[in-house]
Amino acid sequence: MAPRCLLAASALVGLASGQSPTSVPVPAPTSVPTSGPSSVPTPAPTSLPIPAPTLSPTDTPDCDSTLMTATYDGTTYTGANLQLLIETLWNSTKAEYDNVVERWENEREMWESEETYLSDMNEIKCGLEYKNSTIGNCKPHWKKESMSEKVLATLKVAESYNRMIDVVATLTGALFLYVAKFGYLARTVGMVTVTSMKTTIVFDILTSSLTVLAWWSLGYGLAFGKDNYPESGDNGLYGGDNFFSTNFNDLSSLIGGGDDTTESAKTHADFLLHLGLSLICVGIPVGTLAERATIQFTILSATILGVVIYPVVAHVFWDENGWFSPYREKKLLFDCGVVDTAGAGVVHTTGAVVALAAAVIIDARRERWTMNEDSAKPVLQPKPQYSPAFEAFGCVIVFVTSIATTAFCVREFTEDGPTVGRAIINNLICSGTSAFTACVFGHYYTGVVSPQLAGGGMIAGIATIASGCAVVTPEGAFIMGFVGGIAYYMGGALLITIRVDDVSHAISMHGFAGVVGLIMTGLFADPVFYEQAFYDTRYYDSGCYGMFYNGGPTAVLTQSYGAMTIIAYAGTISTLVFGIYHLAIGGRFPEKMLEQGLDSCRMGGETSYTSAARKPDPLKYAKIHGGNPEFDD
Numbered sequence: 079m080a081p082r083c084l085l086a087a088s089a090l091v092g093l094a095s096g097q098s099p100t101s102v103p104v105p106a107p108t109s110v111p112t113s114g115p116s117s118v119p120t121p122a123p124t125s126l127p128i129p130a131p132t133l134s135p136t137d138t139p140d141c142d143s144t145l146m147t148a149t150y151d152g153t154t155y156t157g158a159n160l161q162l163l164i165e166t167l168w169n170s171t172k173a174e175y176d177n178v179v180e181r182w183e184n185e186r187e188m189w190e191s192e193e194t195y196l197s198d199m200n201e202i203k204c205g206l207e208y209k210n211s212t213i214g215n216c217k218p219h220w221k222k223e224s225m226s227e228k229v230l231a232t233l234k235v236a237e238s239y240n241r242m243i244d245v246v247a248t249l250t251g252a253l254f255l256y257v258a259k260f261g262y263l264a265r266t267v268g269m270v271t272v273t274s275m276k277t278t279i280v281f282d283i284l285t286s287s288l289t290v291l292a293w294w295s296l297g298y299g300l301a302f303g304k305d306n307y308p309e310s311g312d313n314g315l316y317g318g319d320n321f322f323s324t325n326f327n328d329l330s331s332l333i334g335g336g337d338d339t340t341e342s343a344k345t346h347a348d349f350l351l352h353l354g355l356s357l358i359c360v361g362i363p364v365g366t367l368a369e370r371a372t373i374q375f376t377i378l379s380a381t382i383l384g385v386v387i388y389p390v391v392a393h394v395f396w397d398e399n400g401w402f403s404p405y406r407e408k409k410l411l412f413d414c415g416v417v418d419t420a421g422a423g424v425v426h427t428t429g430a431v432v433a434l435a436a437a438v439i440i441d442a443r444r445e446r447w448t449m450n451e452d453s454a455k456p457v458l459q460p461k462p463q464y465s466p467a468f469e470a471f472g473c474v475i476v477f478v479t480s481i482a483t484t485a486f487c488v489r490e491f492t493e494d495g496p497t498v499g500r501a502i503i504n505n506l507i508c509s510g511t512s513a514f515t516a517c518v519f520g521h522y523y524t525g526v527v528s529p530q531l532a533g534g535g536m537i538a539g540i541a542t543i544a545s546g547c548a549v550v551t552p553e554g555a556f557i558m559g560f561v562g563g564i565a566y567y568m569g570g571a572l573l574i575t576i577r578v579d580d581v582s583h584a585i586s587m588h589g590f591a592g593v594v595g596l597i598m599t600g601l602f603a604d605p606v607f608y609e610q611a612f613y614d615t616r617y618y619d620s621g622c623y624g625m626f627y628n629g630g631p632t633a634v635l636t637q638s639y640g641a642m643t644i645i646a647y648a649g650t651i652s653t654l655v656f657g658i659y660h661l662a663i664g665g666r667f668p669e670k671m672l673e674q675g676l677d678s679c680r681m682g683g684e685t686s687y688t689s690a691a692r693k694p695d696p697l698k699y700a701k702i703h704g705g706n707p708e709f710d711d
Contacts, residue, residue: 241344244491248347251486254479255354259286259361261475265533266365266582268468273675274369275464280681281373282364285380289360292384293353295322300389301352305399308409314401316393351486352392355425360384362429363436365582369443370672371436375656375665382655383432387648388424395424395640402640404612404622412632414622416640417603419501419611420487422545422595423640428648430589434578435652439660442579444672458574466529473533480505480540484547488611494548497611501547505540508547508559512539512591515563523571531567534583538566538591545592545637546599548611554602554624558595565594596641600634601625 147156148163155163263282270278303317363379371379394400395418404415418424447456463469484505485498516535521527542562543555550558566583569590573580580586603624612622621630659665671679 240493241341245343245347247486247491248344248351251483252347252350252354254482254486255351255358258476258479258483259354259357261472261479262358262361262365263472264475265469265472266368268465268470268472269365269463269530269582270368271461272464273677275677276681277676278364278368281368281376282361284373285360285364285376286357288377288380289357289384290353292381293356293389296385297356297389298349298352300385301392302348302397303393305393305397307399307401308406311409314394314399316390317397352396354483355392355421356384356388359388359421359425359429362426362584362588363433366433366437366580366584367440368581369676370666371440372665372667374663375436375440375659378659378665379432379436379652379656382652383429383648387432387651388428391424391428391644391647394643402643411639412636414632414636416596416636417549417599417608417612417633418545418596418640419548420484420544422541422543422592422599423644426541426544426588426592427596427641427644430585430587430592431645431648432652433580434585434589435649436656436665437578437580437585439653439656440666442577443581444669446579447577456577470529470533473536476540477509477536480509484540484544488548494611497548497607500607503552504543504547504550504555507552507555508543508562509536509539511556511559512536512542512563512566515560516567519564519567530583534570534587535563535566538562538587541588541591542595542598545596546603549603549607549623550599551602551604551607554604554626558598558602561598562591562594565590593641593645597634597637599624600637603627603629603633605629 147154148160149155150163263279266282267275267278299319299321300316303319303321305313305317307314360380360383363383364376367376367379394402395416396405397403398405402411402416404410404417406415416423443461445459446461448459449455450457481502485502488494488498488501491498513532513535516531516538517527520531539559539562542558542565543550546554546558566586569586570580570583573585578585601624603622605623605627608623621632622636623629623633625631625634656665667676677683
């Protein structure tokens, strides 16, 4: 027998005796990650675990089956019997080999499926954690189109839609702020005398126009420009860029360009929202100084407030890098930061403090307090207001728009839906309670239910709840409205006692009520609502929620510190600037001009009406009075 024939026969018989290919192990995956999709699997094996047979026994050269002899299972086979045995063993071995190959292919497909799954999970994890493959060390590992890319694209679209909802909500809040500005103007016009109505309108429009230019040029950059206070501990008082625009770094974007993205749209929306808040703040002293301050002095007050005072206070309280800001997790004032959601301190108190300084320096309107023969001290003289209807109309506009502006001052509309709804409810409860309380106290002390107290009390409630609208309960809003109404009435009485003439009640309405609201937020901030509005990792240990909820004195001290800072900063700067200007130039119209009426001297004459508007039609009631057309009702 040829040696090659003996070798082939022996090999087949040996395999059939216990060394078949089924005992050859198929390589299993050895690097399947167990720690999540952050590890990358090694590629699956690409070669078969055993070589495939290439020659059958009958194809083996130099083999003569009649000369071959082999022993299998104790029996010796020769000739045709051996040939039959070899063919039988060959077919069995080939079938077992095919089975091994099939199992190996199945294992390979399962490995590749697992490999693809881990790759998809890894890319989804990168997208969720970083949202930008250029940030951090997490980068995509697979360049081919995969399910993870589709998921990431979907998430990106969803995030873009959420951002656009925030943009629309912010723009809506800004729009209502501009409508509220008209309401404040209507209220002030209704409260001045008829001899100064035109002057009041012109002064308000001029200061509003100046505020827009001031906010665009310097105000927005000072309020929300770059500041590195949380990392370095420096500054925290004002921003250092974004001047003359909303989001630019070079003069080629002077008019406020920027990429057409949702982020750029949100920046522009925030710009408009805070411009509206700045208009409200700057307009507060205009109503207080009506009927005696010159246009130059009024413009000076608007400039100082719109460029120097308000942007700094807004940065300190509202910018994430500001000194008092609660919108971060480190380097906080008393480990909490000052809560002022819609501007009880930033808008209302700041404007009222400037108005108080200006009113003290400019003095009261002509003959507001006079000496009577039977009195030892000056007596308050009533001034006939132009139109109680205008006043009430302006108050209603301010009240309606405050529902939107209070809510949309919440930073993320889509993520803070419950907070937005709570802010609206608290605003309604507090403003209504404050208006009712002011009327009750007014009736108790004077016996009169005054429409001025009703409207002023309503706006005082808006100022009171503006700080804690997002973090107090409805019960807390009710108590805050009650105290805010008292603060408004008692504050106005105090101003009369010290002979400070506040034409529009702005100082008591915005200032006294705003300070009370800012401090009372530290008493009534609910821990659950505080967690929703800010950070759930903060309030457990720091006691940043209300003292009435076992939060300790930290929140009250923080809020009080913020109120005192506003009073000290705004009061000091405005007093110095107004005092120097009044002593050097004079900020008050001459007494003769005030006697004749500002509209007559500067605005082309007083507002007049036709006789038909001033007197009733004599024929209208003629039939009722016996047909006498001469009867004048």
